């Protein structure tokens with residue numbers, strides 16, 4: 180999809196500007212225009228019908244066009260990646276799927292944010308840094324469709340110039356990988372031109388304590404625990420065991 184503004188009918192009123200989360204719309208001489216490189220095709224400006232003259236147009240593009248991966252930013256869009264959303268559901272429902280076992284920690288790195296966005300070249304800086312530590316990325320995550328070589332964390336050459344609103348890198352690792360993983364992410368943070376947040380997912384131990392808290396405090400990282408319990412969504416698919 181390509182979002183454009185019809186120059187002949189746009190009055191330059193500027194009403195569409197605040198709707199663009201990444202500042203891709205600007206006012207030119209008498210009319211507004213969309214910077215195609217910055218636009219992540221979230222379609223907010225189209226969906227809210229903000230333009231009084233109907234000048235904002237979204238045009239479909241071929242599915243195999245590298246630009247189609249920008250639609251990963253649209254949570255309703257599954258065509259570009261074959262998977263809905265930007266990450267897996269499991270990241271929020273570990274109590275059902277048991278993806279993260281005892282002695283393990285799940286990592287969820289969200290690269291980019293609404294209002295910021297991220298380039299896929301920057302995604303590769305993060306995924307290659309993690310791959311060097313032997314990290315195995317979570318399958319069934321839309322981000323995986325952007326990689327040509329998941330073992331080395333390489334992004335497909337044809338999409339490396341594309342941008343997305345945000346993308347989620349997920350993986351599970353033994354607890355003793357916390358320090359090297361956070362060290363690699365801290366280094367990568369200085370090399371990318373966007374922001375990212377890092378979430379850690381763990382099981383509480385038998386007495387209700389969060390097992391990674393001590394490690395994070397030793398690293399000088401403040402902990403802000405957050406939990407989500409899903410009731411009645413299904414039976415656990417996992418067997419409780421040490422790994």
Ligand code: SF4
Nearest residue numbers: 199218219221222224
């Ligand atoms: S589709 Fe989204 S990113 Fe593109 S111009 Fe509209 S609001 Fe901005």
Ligand code: SF4
Nearest residue numbers: 189190192193195230
């Ligand atoms: S809201 Fe419509 S008419 Fe106004 S600047 Fe945007 S595109 Fe042009």
